[in-house]
Every structure is written in C-alpha cells, then in structure tokens.
Amino acid sequence: MTAPPTPDLLTLDRAAQDLLFRAARTATAFTAEPVDDAQVEAIHELVRHGPTALNAQPLRVLLLRSAAARERLLPYVSAGNREKTAGAPLVAVLAADVDWHERLPRVFPHQPQARDWFAGDPAGREAQARFNAALQIGYLVVGVRAAGLAAGPMAGFDAAGVEREFFPDGRHRVLLLMNIGRPAGSPRWERLPRLDYAEVVRTL
C-alpha cells in the first residue's frame, strides 16, 4: 500500500473534491424534497460546457416528474431498481440522439461539410452518439453533485422497451436511467473498492 497522494497537487480545493468525488456516493434512497426545474437548468448550464467530439453534444435528457410518466417507466425497470425509482424525486432517462450530425453546421461551424460526412454512416453515428453521450453522462454525474444532490445511475432496465415507450421516433438510444434527489439515510454499502493506480495506468 502506498500513501494516498497529497491533495495539494490538485488546484481544486478539498471541499469541492469531496463534494464531487471523495464524499459523494451513489444514492439508492431519497428524501421527499423535490428537485425543481431551475436546479436541473443550473446543472445543464454548467455541464453543457464539457467537451465532446466535433462539439456534437448528443445527450438528450427526458425527466420523468409526473406520477403518470413514472408509471410508464416502471415496467421496464429491473425488479431490484423499481422501488428506488418509484421513490426518487426525479428520474432522468438519458439517451443519445443518433442524428446529432444535423446540428453540426451550427455547433461546429468550422467544418460545415462535416454533416455530410456522417449523413451516410448511421453505424458510425450511433457509435459516436453512444460514446459522446456517455462522456456527457460523466459530466452530468459531476453536475448533479455540484448542485448538492445525489445521483443514482441505473443500468438495469430494458432499453429497447424504454425506447419504444418514450422515444418512438427511432433516433434515440437509451443509455442509462438516473434517479436524482437528496439522499435519505446512509448509503446501503461501504464504498466499494477502487482499482489502484498501477492497475489502471501504465507509462511508456
């Protein structure tokens, strides 16, 4: 075991490190305190600055706030995730828009022809949509925590079913569900083990 690196190698202050990473935990139970649209807008306004390839920004967020909308989701959620999803103040369905190239002339004006490169390559577009939207979900997790809230990402659901139910246009791929709110009580588990530097990083 090596001693942990001293935090003063980072510019970000310790309170922010704790808020975003060290003390933050995935939540599985939430208080009844609502998460209002202004909070989500503030999170978006922060994390939208995060970089994506060609500035494509393929992530789309569907917020399920009403009881009726929540009811439509639950049949597609795995049994182990249903109770916490029903009880969260807000559930975000996180999807990638595979037709992100249509916005390129506006979001990447330096290469206006880039839209045409991708128009005939739906498989390449889908791969890029999935990758860049996942990057953006990483930024979103950080943003939710920056708002003093906890995220509860869930991969256990029927993605094809959620797409049929909520994205009948066929141009969206649902990547993740995320409960958002203030955590109730202590996390269910101790923090799980993280890989050591030597397991993750090699240098040549």
Place this chain on the structure above:
Amino acid sequence: MTAPPTPDLLTLDRAAQDLLFRAARTATAFTAEPVDDAQVEAIHELVRHGPTALNAQPLRVLLLRSAAARERLLPYVSAGNREKTAGAPLVAVLAADVDWHERLPRVFPHQPQARDWFAGDPAGREAQARFNAALQIGYLVVGVRAAGLAAGPMAGFDAAGVEREFFPDGRHRVLLLMNIGRPAGSPRWERLPRLDYAEVVRTL
C-alpha cells in the same frame, strides 16, 4: 434567449465551476512544462471514486511519455492531430478492458456470481466496457482540469492500429487519445455554441 440561471443554485463554488467547466477549454497547444507522474496519480486518486455500473471501472490509461513511445503513436494519428500530439507534454491513450468482469469478485463483492454472468457474453462485456470507460473519461476530463491542467481529447486516429501497436493482448479497445499539459496561448477558436436547455431536456 433566457438569462442564464444564477450560479447560486449550485453548491459548488464559482471558482470551481470556472476551473472545471465554464473557463476550461480544450487545448491544442501546450507549454513545455512537464506533467509528472505524481500529478497523474493525484488525478487518478480523485476520479477513481466516480461511479460505474457494477463498480467495474474498465478504463485503462497508457501514458506515452518517452520520445520513442510517442513516435510509435504518431503514424496512427490523423494528420490534423499530429503536431499537437507531438508537442504535448503527455499523451494518454484511453482504452476499455473488455475483460473487466474478471475483477468483479473484488470490486463488487456483494454479487460474486456476477463474473460468471458475463463470462459467456463477450458482446455484452464490450458494450459495457465502452460505456463505462466513456463515463470514466468524462470524470478524467474533470480531474485533469481539477489539477489545473488542460485536456486535449482527440477522436481522429486509427483505433485498430493503436490497439495492434500498444495493446497486442486483444482485450483492450482504444476509445480516445488525450493530450495533457498547460495550455500555451489562447484557444484557437472562440468557445463553440452549446445546445440550449430546451433542446436537450424534456419533462413529462
């Protein structure tokens, strides 16, 4: 145009918001100041806390520091990315380990049988590796900025070639290259347009 949300809806202080998102920019040119291993270790020690499905942590980072290692990479980098890659203090090759399930008994001890679920599903493992490693790259971008450095992610390269050259074991998929260092001069472009809230977020 709506006025931007007031930052005081966020818990994260404004200086940290600026460091990580608002003032941070993708860098295309860097000073000669080195990025040492202790800095990378501090970044890792922060961002490894970010959540992944089943705590799988599939991201692997290969740092190219020596001139010889850099030379091996350049032939696989698109012409437009070659000069900035050659000039960066450090280049990280970011890859996903498709055999992440082997570590599940240690990193997700609550479901020791999870390793076996995935052992016979290489396609599912690859999809999860790509998604979760991309999430971790999102955390890594934030972590590089938390260290006061700039990231220069690059998608323009021959992934199959980089895999053959640096990951001959066949169990890694290279997702992104990332130059890391202190930015030299001003960004080449004004910040590119970001999508508005109403384009990204819907509520039901």
